Amino acid sequence: MFNKILIANRGEIAFRAVRECKEMGIRSVAIYSDADADALFVKHADEKYPLGDPAPLSSYLNMEKIIDIAKKSGAEAIYPGYGFLAENPKFVELCEQNGIEFIGPPSDSMNRAKPKHRARKLMKDNGVPTAPGTDDAIESVSDTAAIKAVTEVADSIGYPVIVKPSGGGGGIGMRVAKDKSELEGAMKYAESRGSSSFGIAAFYLERYFTRAKHIEFQVLADKMGNVVYVGERECSVQRRYQKLIEEAPSMIMTPELRKRMGEDSIKVAKALKYVNALTVEYIYSVDTGEYFFNECNTRLQVEHPVTELLTGFNMIKEQIRIAAGEKLSFTQDDIQPRGWAIECRINAEDPFKGFVPSPAKITDYQPPGGFGVRIDSGVYAGYTVPFQYDPLMLKLLSWGNNREEAIACMQRALGEFIIEGVHTSIPFHKVALDDEVFRGGNYTTNFVEEREIVKKLMQSRSQATG
Amino acid sequence: MAQENVEAPIPGKVISIECKVGDTVQEGDVICYIESMKMENPIVAPVAGKITELKATEGEVVETGGLLAIIEY
Numbered sequence: 282m283f284n285k286i287l288i289a290n291r292g293e294i295a296f297r298a299v300r301e302c303k304e305m306g307i308r309s310v311a312i313y314s315d316a317d318a319d320a321l322f323v324k325h326a327d328e329k330y331p332l333g334d335p336a337p338l339s340s341y342l343n344m345e346k347i348i349d350i351a352k353k354s355g356a357e358a359i360y361p362g363y364g365f366l367a368e369n370p371k372f373v374e375l376c377e378q379n380g381i382e383f384i385g386p387p388s389d390s391m392n393r394a395k396p397k398h399r400a401r402k403l404m405k406d407n408g409v410p411t412a413p414g415t416d417d418a419i420e421s422v423s424d425t426a427a428i429k430a431v432t433e434v435a436d437s438i439g440y441p442v443i444v445k446p447s448g449g450g451g452g453i454g455m456r457v458a459k460d461k462s463e464l465e466g467a468m469k470y471a472e473s474r475g476s477s478s479f480g481i482a483a484f485y486l487e488r489y490f491t492r493a494k495h496i497e498f499q500v501l502a503d504k505m506g507n508v509v510y511v512g513e514r515e516c517s518v519q520r521r522y523q524k525l526i527e528e529a530p531s532m533i534m535t536p537e538l539r540k541r542m543g544e545d546s547i548k549v550a551k552a553l554k555y556v557n558a559l560t561v562e563y564i565y566s567v568d569t570g571e572y573f574f575n576e577c578n579t580r581l582q583v584e585h586p587v588t589e590l591l592t593g594f595n596m597i598k599e600q601i602r603i604a605a606g607e608k609l610s611f612t613q614d615d616i617q618p619r620g621w622a623i624e625c626r627i628n629a630e631d632p633f634k635g636f637v638p639s640p641a642k643i644t645d646y647q648p649p650g651g652f653g654v655r656i657d658s659g660v661y662a663g664y665t666v667p668f669q670y671d672p673l674m675l676k677l678l679s680w681g682n683n684r685e686e687a688i689a690c691m692q693r694a695l696g697e698f699i700i701e702g703v704h705t706s707i708p709f710h711k712v713a714l715d716d717e718v719f720r721g722g723n724y725t726t727n728f729v730e731e732r733e734i735v736k737k738l739m740q741s742r743s744q745a746t747g
Numbered sequence: 748m749a750q751e752n753v754e755a756p757i758p759g760k761v762i763s764i765e766c767k768v769g770d771t772v773q774e775g776d777v778i779c780y781i782e783s784m785k786m787e788n789p790i791v792a793p794v795a796g797k798i799t800e801l802k803a804t805e806g807e808v809v810e811t812g813g814l815l816a817i818i819e820y
Contacts, residue, residue: 637756637757637788638757638759638783638784638786638788640757640758641811668757668759668760668783668784670785671784672784672785672786
């Protein structure tokens with residue numbers, strides 16, 4: 282096992298990694314920008330090194346600086362968390378060259394998952410269901426022969442279709458074409474946003490499912506070749522492709538379907554020759570009950586605690602053990618999910634004003650507690666939420682013996698939560714969890730728009746004040 | 748003539764300026780974009796008028812209430 286780990290991240294996930302290191306008897310090394318000098322992960326780490334300028338490129342994305350600190354501090358491994366350098370194969374290669382263990386997949390596995398159209402093809406060839414679409418990426422909208430071919434594919438699979446940039450992530454550049462007249466515009470959009478955001482102009486096209494759920498599978502693989510699926514999470518409550526509420530299990534899941542999707546997820550891991558934590562995302566059509574590979578994330582996900590609450594297994598400790606060369610501490614048969622778990626992402630943003638960011642000083646912070654409540658947080662009263670990074674302040678989770686209990690527990694916890702000084706997404710969550718379609722469990726990725734959650738939120742406030 | 752100060756509603760970094768001194772703008776026209784929390788936030792003209800001063804510069808970090816531009820109307 283490692284003696285010392287450098288944590289190449291910030292916020293709640295860095296604090297979580299510090300906590301796991303402490304429990305495992307490993308010394309933790311925090312790196313922090315000027316904007317994070319007062320953060321909890323810095324305060325509680327065993328060693329800390331400043332990165333200076335808060336701009337991400339000079340701090341948490343600065344590979345050379347981070348490798349230098351790892352060497353100087355004597356850290357044998359780097360924990361990447363999610364975001365920043367977690368999915369950057371160049372950084373993994375740099376770690377490999379410097380004899381530092383990257384707590385994640387090898388760079389080869391990461392490269393096999395990129396770009397997205399190639400991952401899609403790889404999964405199709407390995408027998409994982411993919412949505413009907415183009416098998417190869419289109420390099421440019423000015424390639425008239427390719428465009429003619431794409432249009433024929435779209436016509437044959439039927440509209441609506443979705444055009445996705447191959448370099449994609451976070452929903453950037455994706456656009457739905459409801460009919461043929463919208464196809465060219467969608468392709469141009471994917472090409473231009475793909476080039477500007479990812480440096481990759483190529484895009485591909487798939488059938489778009491209007492009534493679909495986002496269901497993902499957690500997979501863990503060790504270096505001995507043991508691979509398990511640790512169950513599903515449903516993440517259909519999204520706004521602009523950003524997840525807001527996640528739960529497990531999914532209401533649509535049956536033991537047979539879980540086994541099929543789980544085993545397909547293992548196929549994905551094996552096709553990538555994967556080691557460590559992997560998430561395989563699927564689109565599940567509510568109308569037909571079919572599921573299709575969407576993409577895979579070669580890192581730990583923000584919402585992994587949902588799986589931890591359901592199974593009792595600690596994903597971060599497992600990642601560290603795998604990286605140290607140990608065998609998975611449990612087998613497929615050991616995974617016996619129990620009860621129901623929900624996560625609400627508490628962001629510093631104002632849901633009453635179009636979710637505008639709200640970076641500011643937290644003047645009061647009184648978190649909820651009691652049976653079934655878990656909080657993974659990086660903030661406290663007096664802490665200033667910096668504007669340089671994403672708006673996630675903390676994750677609020679609830680557990681219950683069944684879905685009703687888990688929702689009741691979450692509503693109770695949201696009601697207790699006091700955060701002053703910054704606007705938060707808490708009011709959004711209260712309205713979303715009260716919605717009858719959410720309660721029924723039959724919601725889709727269009728839930729927030731279809732159920733007019735933001736409008737209901739506005740009404741709830743005018744009723745409260747009026 | 749009245750003057751209207753366009754101020755930053757949130758802290759962040761000015762990533763692009765969409766107008767210049769002397770431009771005539773309509774209410775709702777984008778003056779500049781501020782990047783905050785990994786999101787691009789358009790800052791729009793609160794009134795129609797003429798840009799008489801531009802205080803914001805690209806790459807500059809602004810605080811809440813920081814003066815970005817002055818519109819005369």
